[in-house]
Amino acid sequence: MNLGTATLLCHMSLFTRPLTLHHDAGMQQSQWQSSLSFIDPSTGHLDINQFLLNSRSLSDAARQRTNTILAHYSTQSRFDDESEDCIEEDSDPPQKKKRRCQYVLARRNEDGELERIEPTESFWYLHYILNPVLEDERSMKKFRNRFRLPYSSFEELVDECKESSLFDRWMSCDAVGRKSTPIELLVLGALRYLGRGWTFDDIEEATAVSKEVHRVFFRQFIEYGSTTLYEKHVQYPSNFEEAKQHMKEFSEAGLPGALGSTDATHVTTWQCEYNLRNNHLGGKSSSTTRSLNITVNHRRRILHSTRGGPEGGTTKPMVLFDRFVRGIRDGELLHDVEFELLERRLNGETATVKYKGGYVIVDNGYLRWSATVPPFKVTNIISEIRWSKWVESMRKDVECAFGILKGRWHILKTGIRIQGVDAVDKVWLTCCALHNWLLQIDGLDSDWDSASLPIQSEWEGELGEVDCEGLSPNLLLLATSHDLPPRRYDTSGIGPGDDVASEEIHSVQLDRYRFCSVVATTNNTEVRQVSDLGLGYFRSRLVEHFNILFKQNKIKWPISRGRHDNFSVE
Numbered sequence: 001m002n003l004g005t006a007t008l009l010c011h012m013s014l015f016t017r018p019l020t021l022h023h024d025a026g027m028q029q030s031q032w033q034s035s036l037s038f039i040d041p042s043t044g045h046l047d048i049n050q051f052l053l054n055s056r057s058l059s060d061a062a063r064q065r066t067n068t069i070l071a072h073y074s075t076q077s078r079f080d081d082e083s084e085d086c087i088e089e090d091s092d093p094p095q096k097k098k099r100r101c102q103y104v105l106a107r108r109n110e111d112g113e114l115e116r117i118e119p120t121e122s123f124w125y126l127h128y129i130l131n132p133v134l135e136d137e138r139s140m141k142k143f144r145n146r147f148r149l150p151y152s153s154f155e156e157l158v159d160e161c162k163e164s165s166l167f168d169r170w171m172s173c174d175a176v177g178r179k180s181t182p183i184e185l186l187v188l189g190a191l192r193y194l195g196r197g198w199t200f201d202d203i204e205e206a207t208a209v210s211k212e213v214h215r216v217f218f219r220q221f222i223e224y225g226s227t228t229l230y231e232k233h234v235q236y237p238s239n240f241e242e243a244k245q246h247m248k249e250f251s252e253a254g255l256p257g258a259l260g261s262t263d264a265t266h267v268t269t270w271q272c273e274y275n276l277r278n279n280h281l282g283g284k285s286s287s288t289t290r291s292l293n294i295t296v297n298h299r300r301r302i303l304h305s306t307r308g309g310p311e312g313g314t315t316k317p318m319v320l321f322d323r324f325v326r327g328i329r330d331g332e333l334l335h336d337v338e339f340e341l342l343e344r345r346l347n348g349e350t351a352t353v354k355y356k357g358g359y360v361i362v363d364n365g366y367l368r369w370s371a372t373v374p375p376f377k378v379t380n381i382i383s384e385i386r387w388s389k390w391v392e393s394m395r396k397d398v399e400c401a402f403g404i405l406k407g408r409w410h411i412l413k414t415g416i417r418i419q420g421v422d423a424v425d426k427v428w429l430t431c432c433a434l435h436n437w438l439l440q441i442d443g444l445d446s447d448w449d450s451a452s453l454p455i456q457s458e459w460e461g462e463l464g465e466v467d468c469e470g471l472s473p474n475l476l477l478l479a480t481s482h483d484l485p486p487r488r489y490d491t492s493g494i495g496p497g498d499d500v501a502s503e504e505i506h507s508v509q510l511d512r513y514r515f516c517s518v519v520a521t522t523n524n525t526e527v528r529q530v531s532d533l534g535l536g537y538f539r540s541r542l543v544e545h546f547n548i549l550f551k552q553n554k555i556k557w558p559i560s561r562g563r564h565d566n567f568s569v570e
Contacts (some may be wrong), residue, residue: 038400122208148195150320197410224431233436236303249298249558254546257339261398268415293318329371341545357530383547
């Protein structure tokens with residue numbers, strides 16, 4: 001047998017080796033010898049046919065042994081199963097597994113077993129819903145302090161929620177006929193979550209209602225608050241008649257045509273989406289915050305609020321998405337509002353000019369629109385300084401509104417913990433709606449009275465500002481007519497000091513008065529559109545109007561008189 005035949009025989013024996021459970025050395029040796037018997041000694045060639053027949057017979061024998069072993073194991077397993085069945089027949093039948101009871105709150109009965117405390121047995125339900133002490137004024141004050149609404153308004157809110165389709169799942173029974181959780185408890189939990197900044201786990205402890213139920217209900221509640229409740233209590237004026245009630249205080253304060261104050265605030269959101277996190281970082285806080293722009297009148301009533309936007313460190317982008325302010329600027333809203341401003345002509349006479357359109361007062365972080373009027377950042381003109389300080393004081397109403405909102409609804413101050421920036425916007429709009437509702441309940445939404453400013457000392461007025469000695473008659477007329485500081489027209493040749501504004505500002509002032517000399521020849525029927533004017537010119541007209549009324553002692557500061565008399569706790 002040559003080397004090639006031996007190699008072929010070895011490979012064939014490997015591929016045709018039968019599958020057996022036991023391989024011993026003797027079997028392998030006999031198989032190798034039987035394979036050698038099919039080689040022709042004279043030629044050294046393998047008789048392939050005889051070899052294949054022998055391999056097939058070996059495979060059949062191995063398969064038979066395998067079947068015998070498997071049959072033995074199958075018989076043993078069947079015997080074991082029959083033995084277990086006999087044991088089970090002798091024992092008791094298996095009991096059906098019972099679902100383990102889950103308790104929000106539980107107590108021990110007389111037999112020592114746990115029994116569930118139902119929501120209708122909780123302290124909140126017994127004290128605030130089933131047995132409210134309406135006759136006790138002290139209890140009603142505590143109720144409002146704890147839930148932010150008077151009890152009668154709470155009942156009204158519950159009735160409105162029952163009529164809304166958003167809460168249908170809590171107005172029916174489940175599949176086995178059990179009644180749903182009382183919606184009164186869920187509304188109380190939502191108000192406590194907004195007002196005190198509680199967690200849902202805290203509310204579960206007080207109501208015996210699962211925190212997951214409160215969480216699901218709160219999502220629906222802010223959906224209702226940001227739509228139905230917001231549209232009911234937060235409405236901006238759409239025509240001149242509706243705008244009059246918001247312009248009253250500003251007109252008496254020397255700012256006719258002003259509709260309100262506008263500013264932006266920031267609310268912390270702890271559960272901002274990861275892909276939006278970088279957009280909501282920056283500005284005044286190291287946490288992710290949401291920016292919101294609102295407009296309020298002088299009575300702190302919110303006229304409009306935008307939905308939130310990323311924290312950008314500036315209010316300029318937010319005003320572009322403010323439908324109310326943008327509509328005033330573009331002339332789409334309140335284009336029929338009319339007001340008058342006083343102007344001083346060069347001959348010393350006072351004229352009245354009509355304007356159409358409105359505006360809001362803002363800080364210097366907004367775009368330079370005639371519809372957004374800010375105070376002066378840098379000026380040394382006495383009338384502009386006086387007007388700027390007055391505008392800054394009047395603009396505190398929007399800052400007060402922010403303080404009231406975050407003081408009354410602690411969730412806005414401590415941060416909103418629910419998932420998603422859209423939910424943050426809904427919480428904010430819901431709080432705005434409840435804020436306006438409370439102003440109406442307390443009687444603080446009606447027109448405010450006004451009080452005249454006390455007469456100042458002469459040295460705080462014109463005598464302390466102007467020294468007319470050395471002025472020519474023409475400059476004296478110009479200075480007294482327009483309240484110009486005379487040091488700008490020094491004829492000594494020494495020149496101005498370091499405290500005087502730059503020449504660029506001075507040229508702007510001269511341009512203002514040249515414009516006055518041109519319009520002095522027009523008739524009194526002229527009507528100027530605010531949206532068509534530049535901020536610089538329109539603001540100078542407001543300053544001049546305020547200065548004329550200030551000299552006549554006609555500027556009044558709006559105050560709320562008798563608000564304690566109108567306040568009542570229900």
